[in-house]
Amino acid sequence: MVLLPLTGLAAGSASASKRAQSRAEADAVLTQVSRGGPVPSASARLRYLREESYAAEQIGPLLRTTFEERTRRNLASLLASLGARAGEATLVKLTADGDSTVRMYAAQGLAKLGSRNTNAVLPLLNDKSSGVRREAARALGASRNPKVGRALMAAAKGEGDLEVRAALLEAAGACGDAKQKAGLKAYLDSDSESTRFAAARGLCRLGAPEGFAFAQKLLGSPDRYVRRQGLALFEGVPAKKASPVLSPLLKDADRAIAAASARMLHQGGDAGALDWLVLASWNAKGEEKLTYEKELETLQLADDKRKAILRKAGVAP
Numbered sequence: 123m124v125l126l127p128l129t130g131l132a133a134g135s136a137s138a139s140k141r142a143q144s145r146a147e148a149d150a151v152l153t154q155v156s157r158g159g160p161v162p163s164a165s166a167r168l169r170y171l172r173e174e175s176y177a178a179e180q181i182g183p184l185l186r187t188t189f190e191e192r193t194r195r196n197l198a199s200l201l202a203s204l205g206a207r208a209g210e211a212t213l214v215k216l217t218a219d220g221d222s223t224v225r226m227y228a229a230q231g232l233a234k235l236g237s238r239n240t241n242a243v244l245p246l247l248n249d250k251s252s253g254v255r256r257e258a259a260r261a262l263g264a265s266r267n268p269k270v271g272r273a274l275m276a277a278a279k280g281e282g283d284l285e286v287r288a289a290l291l292e293a294a295g296a297c298g299d300a301k302q303k304a305g306l307k308a309y310l311d312s313d314s315e316s317t318r319f320a321a322a323r324g325l326c327r328l329g330a331p332e333g334f335a336f337a338q339k340l341l342g343s344p345d346r347y348v349r350r351q352g353l354a355l356f357e358g359v360p361a362k363k364a365s366p367v368l369s370p371l372l373k374d375a376d377r378a379i380a381a382a383s384a385r386m387l388h389q390g391g392d393a394g395a396l397d398w399l400v401l402a403s404w405n406a407k408g409e410e411k412l413t414y415e416k417e418l419e420t421l422q423l424a425d426d427k428r429k430a431i432l433r434k435a436g437v438a439p
């Protein structure tokens with residue numbers, strides 16, 4: 123009767139010790155960034171430790187007591203990369219920061235979270251920095267809030283930077299505001315190729331026939347690079363809308379197109395597309411296998427998930 127509680131206590135103690143060690147390492151990573159250490163490796167390490175939320179909580183106070191420009195930018199960049207909901211409030215505050223680079227990272231972070239806090243981002247559409255305007259557009263698109271569609275199209279009308287205009291048009295489709303279809307269609311005849319493609323992508327995200335027709339025309343080209351441009355227009359399109367076009371492409375002779383189509387279908391909500399991609403990689407050889415693995419790497423597929431799919435298909439123990 124005494125042994126069981128003691129065993130449970132020992133297990134709890136081991137777990138607590140492991141968590142303390144993990145937190146200590148996360149603190150060390152944050153210290154390294156504060157001293158000028160590289161952000162990408164720090165972000166990767168925190169994700170490996172699964173301490174994204176803890177780190178996001180710590181970055182807020184660090185930013186309040188850090189005044190060196192480069193360090194503040196690095197901390198903001200790290201926070202944006204973590205994708206931790208615990209850091210959303212800090213990111214919202216940073217949208218009003220005096221440093222345009224910090225504002226840009228704040229918008230990037232809110233986009234990664236798909237934050238619905240659009241009131242903090244909307245003013246950034248008029249920011250003096252083109253980078254901030256571009257990332258603000260992407261954040262508003264990622265919010266999936268149709269109410270921002272009108273503001274995005276209005277900003278696109280007066281935007282002189284082609285890259286920012288493209289981001290605004292894509293976001294107008296991504297936010298889900300069907301009322302903006304007519305405005306997007308008008309840009310299909312633009313003199314700017316990037317503007318035409320962005321309008322088509324926005325229309326595809328809204329499920330508009332004009333967007334699909336634009337994409338399918340490219341997919342019908344004999345040039346594989348043009349075909350891949352057409353396929354790219356389906357990035358971010360829900361699987362229910364994209365499936366009539368993408369599902370047949372799983373049999374395409376260009377296996378890069380087939381693999382990318384499966385990845386887009388999965389990201390759009392088709393769970394079975396992931397199984398298809400894992401099994402295609404399992405059966406492939408040589409360079410073709412790398413084609414599938416590239417898409418699986420984009421999805422950051424965990425090993426245990428891959429093994430479960432292979433077991434379900436009966437091809438692995």
